[in-house]
Amino acid sequence: MHDRARLSRRKLLHTLAGTGVIAAADLAWWDEPFIAPRKAFGAMPVRFQWSVPEPTRIALMNSMVERFNQSQKDFVVQIEYVPQAQARQKLISSVSGGNPPDLCQIWDNWVGQFNGMNSVEDVTARAKAWKHYADVAPTAWQTVTINNQIVSLPLAVTLDGIYYRTDRLKELGLKEPTPDWTWDEFLAIAKAFTKADKNQYGYGMRGGGTWALLYPSEFAYANGAEVLKDGQVVINSKEAVDALTWYLDLALKHKVTPPSAATDGFVEIVETFGRGVTSMYQHNSGSSSQQKKNVGPEKFATLPLPIGPAKKRASFWFSETLTMFKGAKNKEGAWQFMTYMLEDEPSLKYNTTLGLLPARKSILDRPEFAKDPSLAGFVNSFPIGIVSPYLAYPGWGGKIDSDGVPLIQQAMLGKISAKECLDRFAEVLKKEMS
Amino acid sequence: MTSIALSSSRTRPLISWRARKLLIGYSYLVPAALCMLATVVVPIILAIKMSLYADVLYKPQEYRFIGLGNYVRLVQDPVFWQSLWNSVVWVFGSVILQFIFGFAAALLLQQAFRGRALVRTLTLLPWIIPGVVVGLIWEWLYQPNYGVINDLLIKVGLVHERVAWLSSPDTAMAAVVFTNIWRGIPFFAIMLLAGLQAVPDELYDAAHVDGANVFQRFWHVTLPLLRPIIVVATATRIIWTFNYADLIFVMTGGGPANATQITSTYTLVQAYSVLDFGYAGALSVVLLLVMLAFTAAYLHITRGVEETD
Numbered sequence: 001m002h003d004r005a006r007l008s009r010r011k012l013l014h015t016l017a018g019t020g021v022i023a024a025a026d027l028a029w030w031d032e033p034f035i036a037p038r039k040a041f042g043a044m045p046v047r048f049q050w051s052v053p054e055p056t057r058i059a060l061m062n063s064m065v066e067r068f069n070q071s072q073k074d075f076v077v078q079i080e081y082v083p084q085a086q087a088r089q090k091l092i093s094s095v096s097g098g099n100p101p102d103l104c105q106i107w108d109n110w111v112g113q114f115n116g117m118n119s120v121e122d123v124t125a126r127a128k129a130w131k132h133y134a135d136v137a138p139t140a141w142q143t144v145t146i147n148n149q150i151v152s153l154p155l156a157v158t159l160d161g162i163y164y165r166t167d168r169l170k171e172l173g174l175k176e177p178t179p180d181w182t183w184d185e186f187l188a189i190a191k192a193f194t195k196a197d198k199n200q201y202g203y204g205m206r207g208g209g210t211w212a213l214l215y216p217s218e219f220a221y222a223n224g225a226e227v228l229k230d231g232q233v234v235i236n237s238k239e240a241v242d243a244l245t246w247y248l249d250l251a252l253k254h255k256v257t258p259p260s261a262a263t264d265g266f267v268e269i270v271e272t273f274g275r276g277v278t279s280m281y282q283h284n285s286g287s288s289s290q291q292k293k294n295v296g297p298e299k300f301a302t303l304p305l306p307i308g309p310a311k312k313r314a315s316f317w318f319s320e321t322l323t324m325f326k327g328a329k330n331k332e333g334a335w336q337f338m339t340y341m342l343e344d345e346p347s348l349k350y351n352t353t354l355g356l357l358p359a360r361k362s363i364l365d366r367p368e369f370a371k372d373p374s375l376a377g378f379v380n381s382f383p384i385g386i387v388s389p390y391l392a393y394p395g396w397g398g399k400i401d402s403d404g405v406p407l408i409q410q411a412m413l414g415k416i417s418a419k420e421c422l423d424r425f426a427e428v429l430k431k432e433m434s
Numbered sequence: 435m436t437s438i439a440l441s442s443s444r445t446r447p448l449i450s451w452r453a454r455k456l457l458i459g460y461s462y463l464v465p466a467a468l469c470m471l472a473t474v475v476v477p478i479i480l481a482i483k484m485s486l487y488a489d490v491l492y493k494p495q496e497y498r499f500i501g502l503g504n505y506v507r508l509v510q511d512p513v514f515w516q517s518l519w520n521s522v523v524w525v526f527g528s529v530i531l532q533f534i535f536g537f538a539a540a541l542l543l544q545q546a547f548r549g550r551a552l553v554r555t556l557t558l559l560p561w562i563i564p565g566v567v568v569g570l571i572w573e574w575l576y577q578p579n580y581g582v583i584n585d586l587l588i589k590v591g592l593v594h595e596r597v598a599w600l601s602s603p604d605t606a607m608a609a610v611v612f613t614n615i616w617r618g619i620p621f622f623a624i625m626l627l628a629g630l631q632a633v634p635d636e637l638y639d640a641a642h643v644d645g646a647n648v649f650q651r652f653w654h655v656t657l658p659l660l661r662p663i664i665v666v667a668t669a670t671r672i673i674w675t676f677n678y679a680d681l682i683f684v685m686t687g688g689g690p691a692n693a694t695q696i697t698s699t700y701t702l703v704q705a706y707s708v709l710d711f712g713y714a715g716a717l718s719v720v721l722l723l724v725m726l727a728f729t730a731a732y733l734h735i736t737r738g739v740e741e742t743d
Contacts, residue, residue, distance in 0.1 A: 118494055402708045
């Protein structure tokens with residue numbers, strides 16, 4: 001081989017050493033490389049974790065992120081799709097491991113726990129300087145405010161209402177219920193809808209997942225009960241026990257619920273309504289789009305929760321949030337994307353596609369929400385919306401799943417009384433008041 | 435002079451030849467040992483350490499050493515004892531029936547018949563499907579309102595009302611165990627089929643000549659020769675089922691009312707719902723100890739079985 005063409009050992013070592021020095025020099029600028037191009041075609045990445053319960057969300061989020069990325073050149077949002085069931089677990093692992101995403105879509109009932117882990121970024125100053133601050137509903141801000149600090153932006157809000165089959169009401173010759181209906185009317189309709197021999201039931205009671213406990217809690221508020229009063233847990237008050245007894249009797253005494261109620265979660269209550277097994281169920285506006293496909297938009301409508309014996313009612317307000325982490329490497333990019341998602345067009349697109357309600361009042365007033373009968377029950381629930389009392393302490397969310405749900409399931413199966421269920425759950429909550 | 439020169443060239447080496455040979459042998463094991471250390475030993479030590487601390491992720495200010503506090507709490511926790519009993523039912527109910535049906539399937543697949551290769555492949559299907567998918571499929575099959583199982587049972591007149599298989603504490607455990615049996619049969623079938631194919635035909639011929647009937651040939655020839663495989667397969671399967679949480683997590687989430695809560699799902703709930711990693715660590719350590727005790731007892735009982743006569 002030609003001597004000139006051959007790389008001598010000395011040259012090789014020099015080249016390696018030189019490369020090492022350049023690499024080491026650039027290492028210090030790891031986050032913002034000194035040598036690597038940035039502005040021209042190397043926008044700063046924003047890691048965004050997004051939980052995926054269904055394909056519609058993937059398509060929607062892909063298009064929205066693409067539009068954001070094309071609308072400016074400083075930041076590029078990279079979506080990390082995670083199945084909804086694993087989203088919380090993955091987030092906990094990444095936060096504990098010191099490598100959280102910059103931004104995440106999470107429900108407000110998780111935010112308290114992450115805030116307790118001291119991992120959530122305080123965005124109060126940014127939020128108050130934001131141009132749409134005053135346009136966001138005050139209750140929506142409450143759901144994302146912990147110790148006077150705003151920790152997230154409310155992307156969408158949900159309130160619980162009752163879905164019911166209008167076509168079946170007509171078939172049975174029943175009067176259409178009005179938004180100020182009562183428990184008695186609710187029960188009468190549930191009984192009329194129930195034809196067990198035809199596998200039809202009046203009410204799709206939920207026994208699986210966190211909301212198995214939240215739904216009866218909402219009924220308890222209609223009987224004058226509360227979860228927390230003057231800093232004391234009062235979920236086992238007489239009013240609450242009476243309300244839960246009435247609620248459980250829907251399954252145990254009146255048998256207007258399907259036999260599977262004790263383990264029916266979100267998917268089951270939505271599916272059984274969609275397939276005509278149940279004719280009413282309690283949920284937020286999130287399943288309205290699905291029911292438009294399953295049942296047909298002209299065959300169902302929604303109402304606020306019925307008024308209870310105490311002439312009261314309440315619907316728990318939850319927010320789907322965009323939350324930034326303290327460990328975020330690109331906070332500015334994350335904030336830009338958060339606010340972009342709450343702009344008029346993205347917010348309208350997001351909420352109408354998924355059947356959710358926007359947190360901004362000016363968007364909520366649009367006919368897409370105000371005039372849609374499938375959303376009427378939820379829009380009408382705004383005056384009775386309260387922040388979920390279970391957001392009061394960060395440990396309560398987990399205790400609902402680990403202790404509350406098995407207790408309510410036992411009560412639904414008649415293994416324990418309503419009083420025993422609430423007494424035991426009150427003890428669990430008291431231990432977690434720190 | 436010559437003898438002096440020879441003795442100086444034969445100076446004693448620093449390490450003897452035998453020691454060097456031994457060291458070389460051990461050095462080959464170092465990579466594997468390091469891997470084991472990093473992936474098994476260190477996590478176990480960390481889990482033990484975690485179990486000795488009050489480690490609730492959303493209460494970092496309360497993180498402190500509490501000694502056996504989590505274990506004391508565990509002993510007083512009725513759900514833990516229920517989950518432990520459920521684990522026993524789940525493991526032994528599943529594995530015993532998987533073994534029996536798997537053995538029957540292996541004996542059938544050993545026979546010569548047309549399309550045997552296809553049937554053997556199809557037998558593997560439940561094993562190939564991921565656990566989560568199996569859970570979802572069976573959850574829908576059991577669905578009381580529109581599931582196929584209830585529909586068929588009502589049509590043939592075996593039941594008159596729809597049974598809420600996964601929603602009743604009386605049937606939920608049986609339902610998930612049945613699903614696990616369905617999934618695990620191929621494991622035993624394939625393992626035992628491999629063993630059956632290794633049994634020499636001459637032994638059956640000799641037994642036949644000696645006048646042994648089918649049952650005697652099975653008892654005195656087949657079973658003793660398959661014993662090593664049975665011991666290994668059963669032990670592996672028991673340990674695996676003890677730790678296997680996917681199916682129950684998908685089908686019932688441990689419900690209704692903890693009726694299907696096994697120790698591994700309870701550990702998951704404590705870690706990822708309650709975020710109580712200290713308590714979850716204690717549960718994991720107890721699960722490990724139970725498995726170690728069981729494995730030691732099992733190996734003691736079946737000592738020598740792995741060596742065929």
